[in-house]
Amino acid sequence: MMANMAKALNMALREEMERDPRVVILGEDVGKKGGVFLITEGLYEKFGPERVIDTPLNEGGIIGFALGMALAGLKPVAEIQFADFFWLGADELINHVAKIRYRSGGNFKAPLVVRMPYGAGVKSGLYHSQSPEAYLVHTPGLVVVAPSTPYNAKGLLKAAIRSDDPVVFLEPKALYRAPREEVPEEDYVVPLGKARIARGGDDVTLVTYGAMLPRCLEAAEKAKASVEVVDLQTLNPMDYETVIKSVSKTGRLVVVHDAPKTGGLGAEVAAIVAEKALHALTAPVVRVAGPDVPQAPVAHDDVYVPTVERILRAIDKVMAYS
Incomplete structure:
Protein backbone atom coordinates (compact mmCIF):
# COMPACT_ATOMS: atom_id res chain seq x y z
CA MET A 1 0.00 0.00 0.00
CA VAL A 183 5.14 -0.08 1.69
CA PRO A 184 4.42 -3.83 1.61
CA GLU A 185 1.67 -4.99 3.93
CA GLU A 186 3.34 -8.38 4.26
CA ASP A 187 6.05 -9.03 6.84
CA TYR A 188 9.60 -7.85 6.12
CA VAL A 189 12.54 -6.43 8.04
CA VAL A 190 15.41 -4.13 7.09
CA PRO A 191 18.56 -5.45 8.83
CA LEU A 192 20.09 -3.31 11.55
CA GLY A 193 23.72 -2.28 11.07
CA LYS A 194 23.53 -2.06 7.28
CA ALA A 195 23.75 1.08 5.15
CA ARG A 196 22.28 1.26 1.66
CA ILE A 197 23.18 2.95 -1.59
CA ALA A 198 20.24 5.28 -2.14
CA ARG A 199 21.66 6.53 -5.45
CA GLY A 200 24.62 5.30 -7.46
CA GLY A 201 27.41 7.56 -8.72
CA ASP A 202 31.10 7.71 -9.60
CA ASP A 203 32.55 11.12 -8.66
CA VAL A 204 31.47 12.03 -5.12
CA THR A 205 30.13 10.09 -2.12
CA LEU A 206 27.43 11.81 -0.06
CA VAL A 207 26.92 10.13 3.32
CA THR A 208 23.75 11.03 5.19
CA TYR A 209 20.79 9.65 7.15
CA GLY A 210 17.28 10.46 8.30
CA ALA A 211 15.78 13.81 7.38
CA MET A 212 18.68 14.88 5.18
CA LEU A 213 18.31 12.06 2.66
CA PRO A 214 15.71 13.80 0.45
CA ARG A 215 17.85 16.94 0.29
CA CYS A 216 20.93 14.93 -0.59
CA LEU A 217 19.06 13.09 -3.33
CA GLU A 218 17.82 16.40 -4.74
CA ALA A 219 21.34 17.84 -4.65
CA ALA A 220 22.73 14.72 -6.32
CA GLU A 221 20.14 15.07 -9.08
CA LYS A 222 21.06 18.72 -9.67
CA ALA A 223 24.84 18.35 -9.36
CA LYS A 224 27.09 18.50 -12.40
CA ALA A 225 29.07 15.57 -11.00
CA SER A 226 28.00 11.93 -10.67
CA VAL A 227 27.03 11.64 -7.00
CA GLU A 228 26.59 8.44 -4.97
CA VAL A 229 24.34 8.80 -1.91
CA VAL A 230 24.89 6.47 1.05
CA ASP A 231 22.03 6.26 3.55
CA LEU A 232 23.51 5.02 6.83
CA GLN A 233 20.14 3.87 8.30
CA THR A 234 21.84 2.50 11.44
CA LEU A 235 24.15 5.04 13.10
CA ASN A 236 25.54 2.64 15.69
CA PRO A 237 26.93 0.18 14.83
CA MET A 238 27.77 2.01 11.63
CA ASP A 239 28.27 0.14 8.36
CA TYR A 240 31.72 1.48 7.64
CA GLU A 241 32.35 -1.08 4.92
CA THR A 242 29.71 0.41 2.63
CA VAL A 243 31.08 3.92 3.22
CA ILE A 244 34.68 2.86 2.58
CA LYS A 245 33.71 0.95 -0.56
CA SER A 246 31.91 3.98 -1.96
CA VAL A 247 34.71 6.44 -1.12
CA SER A 248 37.29 4.06 -2.58
CA LYS A 249 35.36 4.28 -5.85
CA THR A 250 34.65 8.02 -5.93
CA GLY A 251 37.68 9.47 -4.12
CA ARG A 252 35.62 12.31 -2.62
CA LEU A 253 33.44 12.50 0.50
CA VAL A 254 30.77 14.93 1.69
CA VAL A 255 28.92 14.15 4.93
CA VAL A 256 25.55 15.78 5.61
CA HIS A 257 23.57 15.97 8.85
CA ASP A 258 21.37 18.55 10.55
CA ALA A 259 22.96 18.31 14.01
CA PRO A 260 25.67 20.85 14.92
CA LYS A 261 28.96 20.33 13.11
CA THR A 262 31.42 20.09 16.01
CA GLY A 263 31.50 16.57 17.41
CA GLY A 264 28.73 15.50 15.06
CA LEU A 265 28.44 12.14 13.36
CA GLY A 266 30.09 13.59 10.27
CA ALA A 267 33.34 13.85 12.19
CA GLU A 268 33.23 10.12 12.96
CA VAL A 269 32.59 9.24 9.32
CA ALA A 270 35.46 11.49 8.24
CA ALA A 271 37.80 9.95 10.82
CA ILE A 272 37.03 6.39 9.75
CA VAL A 273 37.61 7.26 6.10
CA ALA A 274 40.91 8.92 7.06
CA GLU A 275 41.95 5.79 8.96
CA LYS A 276 40.89 3.21 6.41
CA ALA A 277 40.75 4.89 3.00
CA LEU A 278 43.03 7.93 3.10
CA HIS A 279 44.87 6.67 0.03
CA ALA A 280 41.61 6.80 -1.94
CA LEU A 281 40.80 10.44 -1.20
CA THR A 282 41.58 12.97 -3.92
CA ALA A 283 40.12 15.91 -1.97
CA PRO A 284 39.62 16.85 1.69
CA VAL A 285 36.43 15.65 3.34
CA VAL A 286 33.71 18.30 3.61
CA ARG A 287 31.01 18.33 6.28
CA VAL A 288 27.67 20.07 5.74
CA ALA A 289 25.86 20.40 9.05
CA GLY A 290 23.87 22.56 11.38
CA PRO A 291 25.70 25.55 12.89
CA ASP A 292 27.38 25.39 16.29
CA VAL A 293 24.62 27.39 17.94
CA PRO A 294 21.45 26.36 19.77
CA GLN A 295 18.60 25.21 17.58
CA ALA A 296 17.08 28.16 15.72
CA PRO A 297 13.78 29.71 16.82
CA VAL A 298 10.69 28.95 14.79
CA ALA A 299 11.11 31.91 12.42
CA HIS A 300 14.55 30.66 11.30
CA ASP A 301 13.91 26.92 11.29
CA ASP A 302 14.40 26.61 7.53
CA VAL A 303 17.89 28.15 7.52
CA TYR A 304 19.27 26.10 10.42
CA VAL A 305 19.42 22.77 8.62
CA PRO A 306 21.56 22.14 5.52
CA THR A 307 19.92 23.28 2.31
CA VAL A 308 20.22 21.76 -1.14
CA GLU A 309 22.27 24.81 -2.14
CA ARG A 310 24.79 24.24 0.67
CA ILE A 311 25.13 20.59 -0.29
CA LEU A 312 25.68 21.55 -3.93
CA ARG A 313 28.42 24.00 -2.91
CA ALA A 314 30.13 21.23 -0.96
CA ILE A 315 29.99 18.94 -4.00
CA ASP A 316 31.47 21.69 -6.18
CA LYS A 317 34.21 22.26 -3.60
CA VAL A 318 35.44 18.67 -3.54
CA MET A 319 35.18 18.43 -7.32
CA ALA A 320 37.24 21.58 -7.78
CA TYR A 321 40.07 20.48 -5.48
CA SER A 322 43.35 19.63 -7.16
Missing part, protein backbone atom coordinates in the same frame (compact mmCIF):
# COMPACT_ATOMS: atom_id res chain seq x y z
CA MET A 2 1.02 3.64 -0.42
CA ALA A 3 2.03 5.11 2.95
CA ASN A 4 3.93 7.98 4.49
CA MET A 5 6.45 7.39 7.27
CA ALA A 6 3.92 7.96 10.06
CA LYS A 7 1.62 5.32 8.61
CA ALA A 8 4.52 2.92 7.96
CA LEU A 9 5.63 3.15 11.60
CA ASN A 10 2.06 2.56 12.77
CA MET A 11 1.89 -0.51 10.52
CA ALA A 12 5.11 -1.85 12.02
CA LEU A 13 3.87 -1.43 15.58
CA ARG A 14 0.51 -3.01 14.82
CA GLU A 15 2.06 -5.99 13.01
CA GLU A 16 4.62 -6.64 15.74
CA MET A 17 1.97 -6.45 18.46
CA GLU A 18 -0.12 -8.97 16.52
CA ARG A 19 2.89 -11.21 15.95
CA ASP A 20 4.27 -11.17 19.50
CA PRO A 21 2.07 -10.75 22.61
CA ARG A 22 5.13 -9.63 24.57
CA VAL A 23 5.27 -6.32 22.65
CA VAL A 24 3.86 -3.43 24.68
CA ILE A 25 3.83 0.31 24.06
CA LEU A 26 4.25 2.98 26.70
CA GLY A 27 4.66 6.74 26.76
CA GLU A 28 2.91 10.07 27.20
CA ASP A 29 -0.44 10.20 25.36
CA VAL A 30 0.28 7.06 23.30
CA GLY A 31 -3.12 5.57 24.20
CA LYS A 32 -6.45 7.17 23.23
CA LYS A 33 -4.72 10.22 21.75
CA GLY A 34 -2.37 8.09 19.61
CA GLY A 35 0.76 10.07 20.45
CA VAL A 36 1.64 13.67 19.69
CA PHE A 37 2.34 12.72 16.05
CA LEU A 38 -0.38 10.00 15.96
CA ILE A 39 2.13 7.20 15.38
CA THR A 40 0.28 4.94 17.84
CA GLU A 41 -3.18 5.93 16.59
CA GLY A 42 -5.72 3.10 16.83
CA LEU A 43 -3.49 0.74 18.80
CA TYR A 44 -5.15 1.45 22.16
CA GLU A 45 -8.54 0.53 20.71
CA LYS A 46 -7.20 -2.71 19.22
CA PHE A 47 -4.91 -3.95 21.99
CA GLY A 48 -6.28 -2.28 25.11
CA PRO A 49 -4.77 -0.40 28.06
CA GLU A 50 -2.66 -3.35 29.26
CA ARG A 51 -0.53 -3.24 26.09
CA VAL A 52 -0.78 0.46 25.14
CA ILE A 53 0.02 2.29 28.35
CA ASP A 54 -0.31 6.03 28.96
CA THR A 55 2.34 7.15 31.42
CA PRO A 56 2.91 10.26 33.52
CA LEU A 57 5.07 13.04 32.06
CA ASN A 58 8.26 11.47 33.33
CA GLU A 59 10.89 10.38 30.80
CA GLY A 60 13.04 8.78 33.47
CA GLY A 61 10.05 6.75 34.55
CA ILE A 62 9.16 5.77 31.00
CA ILE A 63 12.63 4.42 30.23
CA GLY A 64 12.98 2.91 33.70
CA PHE A 65 9.60 1.15 33.36
CA ALA A 66 10.63 -0.12 29.93
CA LEU A 67 13.84 -1.56 31.35
CA GLY A 68 11.95 -3.35 34.09
CA MET A 69 9.48 -4.75 31.57
CA ALA A 70 12.31 -5.97 29.34
CA LEU A 71 14.07 -7.68 32.24
CA ALA A 72 10.77 -9.38 33.07
CA GLY A 73 10.46 -10.83 29.57
CA LEU A 74 8.37 -8.27 27.69
CA LYS A 75 9.36 -6.35 24.53
CA PRO A 76 8.55 -2.73 25.40
CA VAL A 77 8.47 0.09 22.85
CA ALA A 78 8.75 3.36 24.75
CA GLU A 79 7.95 6.72 23.16
CA ILE A 80 9.70 9.93 24.16
CA GLN A 81 7.52 12.69 22.71
CA PHE A 82 10.50 14.69 21.42
CA ALA A 83 14.13 13.58 21.37
CA ASP A 84 15.03 16.78 23.23
CA PHE A 85 13.39 15.28 26.33
CA PHE A 86 15.51 12.13 26.49
CA TRP A 87 17.93 13.92 28.83
CA LEU A 88 15.34 13.58 31.57
CA GLY A 89 15.75 9.82 31.21
CA ALA A 90 19.45 9.85 30.32
CA ASP A 91 20.56 8.16 33.53
CA GLU A 92 18.22 5.22 32.94
CA LEU A 93 19.09 4.98 29.24
CA ILE A 94 22.86 5.52 29.35
CA ASN A 95 23.81 4.12 32.75
CA HIS A 96 21.36 1.23 33.01
CA VAL A 97 19.69 0.20 29.73
CA ALA A 98 22.90 0.42 27.69
CA LYS A 99 25.06 -1.31 30.31
CA ILE A 100 22.87 -4.04 31.80
CA ARG A 101 24.17 -6.86 29.59
CA TYR A 102 27.83 -5.92 30.16
CA ARG A 103 27.32 -5.22 33.85
CA SER A 104 25.63 -8.58 34.43
CA GLY A 105 28.13 -10.61 32.45
CA GLY A 106 25.46 -11.49 29.93
CA ASN A 107 22.98 -12.77 32.50
CA PHE A 108 20.49 -9.99 31.70
CA LYS A 109 19.59 -8.14 28.55
CA ALA A 110 17.35 -5.21 27.67
CA PRO A 111 15.42 -5.97 24.46
CA LEU A 112 13.56 -2.67 24.25
CA VAL A 113 13.04 0.17 21.79
CA VAL A 114 12.96 3.87 22.64
CA ARG A 115 11.30 5.87 19.86
CA MET A 116 12.23 9.55 19.62
CA PRO A 117 11.02 12.09 17.03
CA TYR A 118 14.08 14.22 16.27
CA GLY A 119 15.31 17.17 14.24
CA ALA A 120 14.16 20.47 12.82
CA GLY A 121 12.03 21.26 9.82
CA VAL A 122 8.52 21.44 11.29
CA LYS A 123 8.86 24.74 13.17
CA SER A 124 8.58 23.17 16.60
CA GLY A 125 11.00 25.56 18.29
CA LEU A 126 14.13 25.59 20.38
CA TYR A 127 13.38 22.70 22.75
CA HIS A 128 11.53 20.42 20.31
CA SER A 129 13.86 20.36 17.30
CA GLN A 130 17.26 19.07 18.38
CA SER A 131 19.24 16.17 16.91
CA PRO A 132 21.00 14.30 19.75
CA GLU A 133 22.37 11.35 17.78
CA ALA A 134 26.03 12.07 18.55
CA TYR A 135 25.39 11.78 22.30
CA LEU A 136 23.57 8.50 21.80
CA VAL A 137 26.10 6.97 19.40
CA HIS A 138 28.80 7.74 21.97
CA THR A 139 27.12 5.28 24.36
CA PRO A 140 28.41 1.69 24.01
CA GLY A 141 25.56 -0.78 24.24
CA LEU A 142 22.95 1.26 22.38
CA VAL A 143 21.93 0.53 18.80
CA VAL A 144 20.93 3.83 17.17
CA VAL A 145 18.73 3.90 14.07
CA ALA A 146 17.53 6.77 11.85
CA PRO A 147 15.19 5.82 8.97
CA SER A 148 14.77 8.01 5.91
CA THR A 149 11.85 6.54 3.93
CA PRO A 150 8.52 4.89 4.78
CA TYR A 151 9.74 1.53 3.48
CA ASN A 152 12.88 1.39 5.59
CA ALA A 153 11.13 2.99 8.59
CA LYS A 154 8.73 0.05 8.78
CA GLY A 155 11.40 -2.58 8.18
CA LEU A 156 13.90 -1.06 10.59
CA LEU A 157 11.34 -0.64 13.38
CA LYS A 158 10.27 -4.27 13.04
CA ALA A 159 13.92 -5.35 13.18
CA ALA A 160 14.47 -3.13 16.22
CA ILE A 161 11.52 -4.63 18.10
CA ARG A 162 12.78 -8.16 17.38
CA SER A 163 16.35 -7.35 18.45
CA ASP A 164 17.77 -8.53 21.77
CA ASP A 165 19.67 -5.23 22.07
CA PRO A 166 18.30 -1.88 23.27
CA VAL A 167 17.55 0.28 20.24
CA VAL A 168 17.08 4.04 20.11
CA PHE A 169 14.88 4.71 17.10
CA LEU A 170 15.29 8.31 15.91
CA GLU A 171 12.34 9.30 13.74
CA PRO A 172 12.84 12.37 11.50
CA LYS A 173 9.62 14.19 12.18
CA ALA A 174 10.14 16.40 9.13
CA LEU A 175 9.52 13.24 7.06
CA TYR A 176 6.52 11.89 8.97
CA ARG A 177 4.10 13.17 6.36
CA ALA A 178 6.47 13.62 3.46
CA PRO A 179 5.61 12.07 0.07
CA ARG A 180 4.36 8.50 0.27
CA GLU A 181 5.84 5.37 -1.26
CA GLU A 182 4.86 1.75 -1.64
